[in-house]
Amino acid sequence: MFICFFKNFFFTRTTPLTNPQISGKTRDLATLPPLHWMQSNEETPPIAFSKPNNGDEKNGNKTTKKSFPVLSLNYENVRLPFEISLWVLLASLMKLGFHLMPRLSSIVPESCLLIVVGLLVGGLIKLVGKAPPVLESNIFFFYLLPPIILDAGYFLPIRQFTENLGTILMFAVVGTLWNAFFVGGLLYGVCQLEGTNLAGVNLLSCLLFGSVISAVDPVAVLAVFEEIHINELLHILVFGESLLNDAVTVVLYHLFEEFTNAGTITVTDGFLGIVCFLVVSLGGIVVGAIYGILAAFTSRFTSHTRVIEPLFIFVYSYMAYLSAEVFHLSGIMALIACGAVMRPYVEANISHKSHTTIKYFLKMWSSVSDTLIFIFLGVSTVAGPHEWNWIFVVATLVFCLVARVLGVIGLTFVINKFRIVKLTSKDQFIIAYGGLRGAIAFSLVYLLNPKHFPMRNMFLTAIITVIFFTVFVQGMTIRPLVDLLAVKKKQETKRSINEEIHTQFLDHLLTGIEDICGHYGHHHWKDKLNRFNKKYVKKCLIAGERSKEPQLIAFYHKMEMKQAIELVESGGGSKLPSAMPSTVSMQNIQPKKPPQDRALPQLSKAREEEIRKILRTNLQRTRQRLRSYNRHTLIADPFEDGLDEILIKRKKMKELEKKMNNYLTVPAPPADSPSVARARLASDPQAWGLKSVTEIPTIKVELVSPQNPESVKVVDEFSKKGSQPKGSEEEGGLTMRVPSSEKQRKDKTPDEEPQPRFMRCLSDPGPAAEDEDEDEPFLP
């Protein structure tokens, strides 16, 4: 966020007064890593990793006649990457550990536990006698913060965000300003009181401190809110506020820092501050948008180099952040803008695997960053430096809380006049309570120059106290409070096609009504933007035919592909996790009319190819599992959620099958009478004619369960008729989703678009053609 003037790039293991000896040594290491290894053949530096001085002394001992060292130890070379890796490993192991203890993690949010771990580690290091590392602002702002923000920005729910943008901006801008001045002003008042020896704190320092501490922290908010699953509206309000208040914080920080020396602020400065704010925020957004468009444009051409697609996304986003930082614009807003702008276009262009890669890399990096940040907060607390002043710290805490509550109440009163969906007092409470402070505030104070700010240590202590309070007390109690107040939780429903159709319908309907009423409201502008997007932007930024694809179709295709993948993934036999037992099939819906010619729909070659590839790779996945080291044949795991359920179902099916194999018959399916099965089979036009349709289908003994690693046999299941009732008995009938119901449906509705496509994909002779021959009877 701010260009640091520190030269060393890693953790300073020093007390605040820098130890010249140590820093000199570390600087050496920083500048000479490549050469160092050549000189160190005969050195044997000590094993303890934090005694940098000793290395120097051994330099003189060079023996001339020494036998060739078979095994030598040189830790100093790898110290930096080694230690970084150790920290990352520690963070990840901690995360692992917490999730192995579900009881603990359900009471205490992860961030608290991590801070405690940090405290312990810091204490340990101090016990050993070394100085624990402090969270360097450089590292924080350049390496730890961007992944989290990018993750948030890329997956930002645009719809809710734009619907509530006015509210979010009010909270972010006006709320933060109010907090800053309230806290800063009152603290100054407290400092002027008799009895406290705080007279040295001038107004500007207090205001600076107030501005830093009043910003709600996105990292902390994410960490806590992710676990409590409140409804989307509240989530986006608090989270959006934490992202957008960055601009305000930047401006206020700079303003007060610049003028601490001058001593006073004039009206011109105030006016310039406002201009600066606009420049910082809008500039950040513009920079982000430019990089976002560049990334989208680049992704248009990556169809031949799919492997490095994710790299473009990450690098462009990081460049956006850094470019914004160069001009002291708001890096966070740049990153958010970049992610949000490029996402719709990039997702239309990149392959399915790249999409998965991006998603997982972002989640992984942000998760590690998040963990590291909290651990280092704990360690930094132990490291110091601290200057405890009861009155100041307590006053800070009290004023922060009071300011937050008053700000939220006041702003909501104003905002509710303009909102359609008003914010209730429950909502207000959650918003106020969710104003957590975190590591950004800490790092900003850490950046302060002690010369200009003699009370820096006191500020640090106060900030750490506030952070601890908000994270521990508010973080831990927010979950029971949410339950107590019965705040609406997030709905975990899968988006159904009906909802999608009606959402689109509503959009158009509301736009139309607005047009009839004659006022240009929210929907009107959104519609205009969409039209502009469709007409000009999409043509540039999306490759090929996808640019003309309407959202409904895209949604439908995505849903289909997902179901097709789920189907293959689950071995086809078991029920999809969210499907309800239902015997409704297409033939129930179609009015009775003579069968029409099967009309194979147009499907773009690229899409077909993609589907085929996905299905093929998934069918062969288990066989190839051990063979793909090659990074060019990374196989995606498209079914992220619910895999456990699928596996459980598979296991159940496997057991069931074992039972059935013993009897060599199929127990009558509970909800599917034999007559129905017969009827279904009878109407099947395909190559089932060989088997007699009157007998109840049997399962051959050699039929392999879905869990068998010979995945090809998975498909065998379907080739034998016996699989039909077996599959259906598990779920009591047909499943509801179209592609899965295809395999069960025996009716011949010719205008089933996904079904012939599916069949075509599987019957396409792929690399293992002989295995897939049997696929044809798989589908009705």
Added chain:
Amino acid sequence: MGASQSGPVHMFQDLAYKTGFSIEQIKNLHNRFIYLTQAEDTLRREHLENVSDLALNPIRRQIIEAFFDKRNMGEKEKGCLQEIGFEEFVTVLSFFRPPKPHTADEEMKNIKKEKLRFLFNMHDTDNDGIITLDEYRRVVEELLSSYEIMGAETAKAITDAAMLEVASVTVGQMGPDEFYEGITFEQFMQILKDVEIETKMNIHFWNLDTRTVQCGK
């Protein structure tokens, strides 16, 4: 409205009471009504079709039809009107009025039901109380009509998938010989219960004069 007598004002008050709008909002809508009809007494389809912004809307035909649908006027009749007066105009628009704050849950449910009823009527063009496959298909086709390339098969496939979903969710078990007629109103309510219609299907009716362009929200 200096020249207006107590007559229109009385009518406005009645309307305000009936539909829930405020007097200012009714006045604004009246101004808009006069603008649309070019000072005639009744609104006809051509007047609505003249609204230029509406021309780009893919479902404009259904929107216009909704204004002339008798079922939306609160009467029990079915069928279409050829022209409507201001009262019907406001009645139709009242379906889009945001619920007042502090509305009781019961009231909210009623409001939601009314809005869903409006939507249902828009889809059910032959007034038989059921959305058949064809009607639904027409809806999807209209939605996609602004995009050139999509063939009829995709719309059909989407519609089929949607109907299948509705049937599966609402009816559950059906034998292979039974025929699913279409979506009834109860089923419609059931599948859309998660969409939060009562908060989404609203537009802002300003209390100020809407003839000046205003940015919403």
